[in-house]
Amino acid sequence: xxxxxxxxxxxxxxxxxxxxxxxxxxxxxxxxxxxxxxxxxxxxxxxxxxxxxxxxxxxxxxxxxxxxxxxxxxxxxxxxxxxxxxxxxxxxxxxxxxxxxxxxxxxxxxxxxxxxxxxxxxxxxxxxxxxxxxxxxxxxxxxxxxxxxxxxxxxxxxxxxxxxxxxxxxxxxxxxxxxxxxxxxxxxxxxxxxxxxxxxxxxxxxxxxxxxxxxxxxxxxxxxxxxxxxxxxxxx
Amino acid sequence: xxxxxxxxxxxxxxxxxxxxxxxxxxxxxxxxxxxxxxxxxxxxxxxxxxxxxxxxxxxxxxxxxxxxxxxxxxxxxxxxxxxxxxxxxxxxxxxxxxxxxxxxxxxxxxxxxxxxxxxxxxxxxxxxxxxxxxxxxxxxxxxxxxxxxxxxxxxxxxxxxxxxxxxxxxxxxxxxxxxxxxxxxxxxxxxxxxxxxxxxxxxxxxxxxxxxxxxxxxxxxxx
Numbered sequence: 001x002x003x004x005x006x007x008x009x010x011x012x013x014x015x016x017x018x019x020x021x022x023x024x025x026x027x028x029x030x031x032x033x034x035x036x037x038x039x040x041x042x043x044x045x046x047x048x049x050x051x052x053x054x055x056x057x058x059x060x061x062x063x064x065x066x067x068x069x070x071x072x073x074x075x076x077x078x079x080x081x082x083x084x085x086x087x088x089x090x091x092x093x094x095x096x097x098x099x100x101x102x103x104x105x106x107x108x109x110x111x112x113x114x115x116x117x118x119x120x121x122x123x124x125x126x127x128x129x130x131x132x133x134x135x136x137x138x139x140x141x142x143x144x145x146x147x148x149x150x151x152x153x154x155x156x157x158x159x160x161x162x163x164x165x166x167x168x169x170x171x172x173x174x175x176x177x178x179x180x181x182x183x184x185x186x187x188x189x190x191x192x193x194x195x196x197x198x199x200x201x202x203x204x205x206x207x208x209x210x211x212x213x214x215x216x217x218x219x220x221x222x223x224x225x226x227x228x229x230x231x232x233x234x235x236x
Numbered sequence: 237x238x239x240x241x242x243x244x245x246x247x248x249x250x251x252x253x254x255x256x257x258x259x260x261x262x263x264x265x266x267x268x269x270x271x272x273x274x275x276x277x278x279x280x281x282x283x284x285x286x287x288x289x290x291x292x293x294x295x296x297x298x299x300x301x302x303x304x305x306x307x308x309x310x311x312x313x314x315x316x317x318x319x320x321x322x323x324x325x326x327x328x329x330x331x332x333x334x335x336x337x338x339x340x341x342x343x344x345x346x347x348x349x350x351x352x353x354x355x356x357x358x359x360x361x362x363x364x365x366x367x368x369x370x371x372x373x374x375x376x377x378x379x380x381x382x383x384x385x386x387x388x389x390x391x392x393x394x395x396x397x398x399x400x401x402x403x404x405x406x407x408x409x410x411x412x413x414x415x416x417x418x419x420x421x422x423x424x425x426x427x428x429x430x431x432x433x434x435x436x437x438x439x440x441x442x443x444x445x446x447x448x449x450x451x452x453x454x455x456x457x458x459x
Contacts, residue, residue, distance in 0.1 A: 105312040
């Protein structure tokens, strides 16, 4: 007879499994912001640990076995509040994350690091920033540069990391204050099934996958800029 | 306060992985559990320890939900992390009209030890799946989640008459690029396998003759 314990692995994290005073965690994320004035001089450097993958991130990280073995889907929510049932599979009609192809392409890509002027208390369930700062030069707006993604992972000893970044220019005429930051993925789910000459697909749009409330607000002076860096590292 | 200007990428590199931030609860916590049962199903050992050693391949895999699978909205090539680290093609060529990506995880046990490196590609001495001497019979991997915690577990059975000592464990991943076979019109795929984490047990986990064990890896993104 199999012992009862086999069906009863305690899912509660044991407190002694991550006694932070004794050893470093194996994975960390850092958020760095460098603020420059209108003459390009650094006027502030903000650094903090990033804390908050969202529920969307968890759903997109789950491996195929979860979906196949449980015959379950995972509800993803985009920044507009629309939902989709994500249920990848290795069949022709399953809607999976798109990948580059020689013929038809449906791009899933880093849309932006988005900044905002609000905050919300439950980052895990956040689907959008509380008060996104619009891209532009009007009052309260910032001009969004293009996000930068790395070409590889940097390995140094036991440590490995990659960094994404984006610069925002303030042409609004007055200081703009940032209190929240998020990472937005443009997600395109497509099947391999072709209806007529068209591949069945679902352009799900912008999805918030990471969200942080800043430990202190960042003021970007008029004519100045801020560059946000997210660094994901293992074994730091 | 105005700080001195930054003159190079090297200056920025010193800032993006700061070592002077106050101690906080880590964002990511992971641990390994093992429950061992004798041939009569009695629980005879329970082992638990933190999981410490993620590889660069784990980092590359988790980059997919962050940076996506394309370099940009009008660049039909995969990001360098996927091609340079995982070895995936920049695009799937000659195979129909579209392609997509999924992945599986598994748990590999071993009987050796080795120093950790983020570029490790395998265990020192993997224990094969089977019923022969020194082998364990692996069952289907189970994956579940609760909030921001993901659980991966596997049951192994020792069908031999000798005990088997497990000293190392790895979380492994297999990326699957799916496409349409242009000749058949059916689903086809290419697979790429990686070691996502590597840990040695602080004390060996011994699976007795005709006994079994359940190994579970818990990944917690606490948020």
